[in-house]
Each structure stands twice: as C-alpha cells, then as structure tokens.
Amino acid sequence: MNNWHYHPDQSLDHSLEANLEAQSRPRIAITIGDPAGIGMEIILKSLADRRIMSLDAEFTVFGSFDHLHNAAQDLAQKLPSQSISDLESLAICDISTSNEIMVGLGNQASGAASFAYLEAAIAATLAGEFAAIVTAPIAKSAWKQAGHDYAGQTELLADRSQVDDFGMLFVGKSPHSDWVLRTLLATVHIPLSQVTQTLSPALIEQKLELLRRSLLQDFAIANPRIALSGINPHSGEQGQLGNEEQDWLIPLIQRYRQQHPDVTLSDPIPPDTMWVNPAKAWQDRDRLSLGHDAYLAMYHDQGLIPVKLLAFDRAVNTTIGLPFVRTSPDHGTAFNIAGQAIADPSSMIEAIVLAVELAQARATNKTR
Numbered sequence: 241m242n243n244w245h246y247h248p249d250q251s252l253d254h255s256l257e258a259n260l261e262a263q264s265r266p267r268i269a270i271t272i273g274d275p276a277g278i279g280m281e282i283i284l285k286s287l288a289d290r291r292i293m294s295l296d297a298e299f300t301v302f303g304s305f306d307h308l309h310n311a312a313q314d315l316a317q318k319l320p321s322q323s324i325s326d327l328e329s330l331a332i333c334d335i336s337t338s339n340e341i342m343v344g345l346g347n348q349a350s351g352a353a354s355f356a357y358l359e360a361a362i363a364a365t366l367a368g369e370f371a372a373i374v375t376a377p378i379a380k381s382a383w384k385q386a387g388h389d390y391a392g393q394t395e396l397l398a399d400r401s402q403v404d405d406f407g408m409l410f411v412g413k414s415p416h417s418d419w420v421l422r423t424l425l426a427t428v429h430i431p432l433s434q435v436t437q438t439l440s441p442a443l444i445e446q447k448l449e450l451l452r453r454s455l456l457q458d459f460a461i462a463n464p465r466i467a468l469s470g471i472n473p474h475s476g477e478q479g480q481l482g483n484e485e486q487d488w489l490i491p492l493i494q495r496y497r498q499q500h501p502d503v504t505l506s507d508p509i510p511p512d513t514m515w516v517n518p519a520k521a522w523q524d525r526d527r528l529s530l531g532h533d534a535y536l537a538m539y540h541d542q543g544l545i546p547v548k549l550l551a552f553d554r555a556v557n558t559t560i561g562l563p564f565v566r567t568s569p570d571h572g573t574a575f576n577i578a579g580q581a582i583a584d585p586s587s588m589i590e591a592i593v594l595a596v597e598l599a600q601a602r603a604t605n606k607t608r
C-alpha cells in the first residue's frame with residue numbers, strides 16, 4: 241500500500257523530466273465524497289475496471305484509510321474479488337475523520353469528512369501535485385449540518401481557486417453514435433422560484449463566453465454550434481407566456497452573433513422540443529448532423545432531466561473555468577443503496593476517463 245499524507249509545504253519535483261512525465265501521464269486526485277454514500281464503492285469498482293487500468297495516468301485516492309478499508313472488506317464479502325480494486329495497490333492520501341459514519345445516512349460527521357477530503361485534494365492540486373480532481377458525490381445537506389455553507393463541491397472548488405467565472409457542464413458520449421452531448425447550466429442550485437430573477441443578460445453572456453472557451457480549450461472546437469433554450473413555455477409565445485425572451489434574451493443573442501462570428505448561436509429554442517434533435521443524434525449515427533456542439537439550459541432540471549434520461553450511466557459533471565480539470569459522476573450519494581454492493585460505477589468510470597483526456601489535452605495545449 242502506498243499510503244501518504246499531503247503537506248502544503250512538501251517540496252515538489254519541478255524537474256524537466258518530472259514535468260514531461262506528468263504531461264503524458266497525468267496525476268489524478270480522486271476524492272471519496274460522502275463516506276456514508278456509494279462513493280467508495282464506485283471508486284473501488286472503477287479502479288478495477290479494465291478501461292481505467294489501461295489508462296496512462298496515476299491515481300491517488302483522498303479519504304479516510306479506515307473507511308476505505310471497511311468498505312473494501314464489506315464489498316469483498318459480497319462481490320467477486322476481481323470486481324473491486326485491491327487496497328494494497330492504491331495510493332491513498334489518508335485523511336482521518338470521525339469513525340461514527342452510518343452507512344446510508346448523511347449527517348454532520350459525514351459532511352465534515354467529505355468536506356475535509358475535497359479541501360485536501362484542492363490544496364494539493366493548487367500546489368501543482370495533480371492535474372485533475374475527480375470527485376465522488378457529497379450531500380449538500382450534510383455539508384450544511386457540518387457548518388459548510390457552500391451550494392456544492394463546484395462552489396468550494398471555485399472559491400478555493402479564487403475564480404468567479406465558472407460553470408457546471410455535463411458531458412456524455414453516446415455508446416450508440418459516439419456523438420457527445422454537452423449541456424451547460426445557466427443557473428444551478430437555486431430554488432425554481434428564484435430562476436427568472438437570477439437569469440440576466442450579463443449571466444447568459446458570461447456562460448456563453450465560458451462555454452466558448454471550454455469548447456476551444458478542452459474539446460478543440462474552434463467554431464462551435466451552440467443551442468440555447470428559451471425560459472418560458474414555447475419560448476414565451478411572443479410575450480403571451482412570459483416576456484424574458486422578447487425583453488432581453490433575443491436582443492442579447494443578436495448582439496452576441498455580431499460580436500462572435502466564430503460561434504453559431506441558435507434562437508431561444510422552446511424548452512420542450514430542444515432535446516428532440518440531441519436525442520436523435522445520441523441514438524443514431526446517421527443523424528449526427530442534428531446535434532449541436534453544446535446546449536445552454538436555463539436551470540438545473542431543464543438541462544439535467546434530458547441528460548439523465550439519455551445518459552444517466554454516461555454523463556459526467558465537469559466544472560469549467562477552474563485552473564485545473566474537475567470531473568464527477570452525474571449522480572448523487574445514493575444513500576438508499578449504500579452498503580448493498582449494487583451501485584453502478586459507469587458514470588464514475590466515464591468521469592475518470594474524461595479527467596485523464598482533459599488533463600492530457602490541457603498539457604498538450606500548454607506545450608504548443
């Protein structure tokens with residue numbers, strides 16, 4: 241077992257050889273998330289997956305060694321040995337936290353623990369130790385109980401990175417057509433009642449710019465086609481079902497098109513039909529041309545209901561705008577099935593694969 245503690249003052253190897261090796265073989269931090277949820281299970285299953293084992297990358301798991309040990313022992317009794325990673329072979333950054341974790345119940349102790357794991361991974365990554373962080377899910381309510389007032393991991397990552405401009409982008413590659421669905425949320429974890437007052441021309445322009453930069457930097461798409469959703473039913477039906485589209489969204493789009501001739505931006509597409517064409521591109525290789533490079537959804541469920549319907553086991557939550565790569569599965573802590581050994585690791589596997597791909601792409605861009 242390679243079990244170590246990270247210290248912020250630890251000296252780093254900045255030699256040319258070390259940097260070159262890190263570029264082609266990125267170092268990836270993986271946090272275990274809420275220890276009462278399915279995080280450790282999907283990580284141990286993912287790290288035993290053939291696709292992950294064949295990646296040219298180095299993984300370090302951030303979490304409590306004791307919790308990982310207990311989870312591995314429990315899984316070993318329920319599953320064939322080759323289906324979970326051997327703890328002895330893993331690099332673990334051991335962060336000891338309360339032992340009073342109750343599997344399946346997020347609480348103050350589990351919230352304090354998952355916060356500490358992510359804090360340590362961010363500190364090590366900002367210090368140059370890792371190119372990417374893959375986070376297993378946390379429970380926002382458990383963070384709140386532990387006194388951490390962040391809407392989610394995304395906001396903690398942005399805060400510690402001193403970044404104001406960031407976004408939640410879901411990325412999923414279709415197993416049927418290889419088409420990639422990318423959905424950015426304009427607003428994220430706010431009550432539905434606050435959506436229309438939070439949306440503004442400045443916010444949409446900021447998200448479009450973030451998306452444009454991420455498509456170029458992370459996905460090498462220089463002339464993206466971006467589809468943008470309306471806010472109201474039928475995109476407002478010329479003001480009869482809501483005024484936002486006419487009052488500011490359509491004028492903003494017209495302005496944006498003049499300022500960014502490199503981007504093809506749609507009119508506000510009625511939110512109920514926006515997802516018909518991406519669903520066709522997802523399902524059918526012959527209909528790839530119906531898909532856009534990315535979609536901007538106005539609020540959480542407008543974007544994530546179609547993402548999860550199409551791609552629950554494929555989609556990856558990425559944070560764009562950070563100085564490093566961050567990915568996460570698209571699902572939550574799944575407390576209702578924790579400890580049963582039935583959690584599906586597919587989205588976690590995709591999150592790890594995408595983190596490695598994005599870290600390699602960024603390293604290549606840097607050397608150009």
Ligand SMILES: NC(=O)C1=CN([C@@H]2O[C@H](COP(=O)(O)OP(=O)(O)OC[C@H]3O[C@@H](n4cnc5c(N)ncnc54)[C@H](O)[C@@H]3O)[C@@H](O)[C@H]2O)C=CC1
Nearest residue numbers: 376377378379380381568570571572573574576577583584
């Ligand atoms: N990236 C993150 O950190 C996320 C965290 N959450 C947090 O997770 C907690 C629970 O949220 P919910 O809305 O219940 O969503 P959830 O995704 O945890 O669970 C929804 C349903 O999907 C099932 N499910 C989820 N992941 C699964 C997997 N890998 N394999 C098999 N079944 C799976 C669960 O058993 C449950 O029936 C909340 O506290 C929320 O804040 C939710 C979404 C993302």
Ligand SMILES: NCC(=O)COP(=O)(O)O
Nearest residue numbers: 391392393394395557568
């Ligand atoms: N619904 C997505 C989600 O909850 C992700 O939250 P986080 O990655 O910011 O913790």
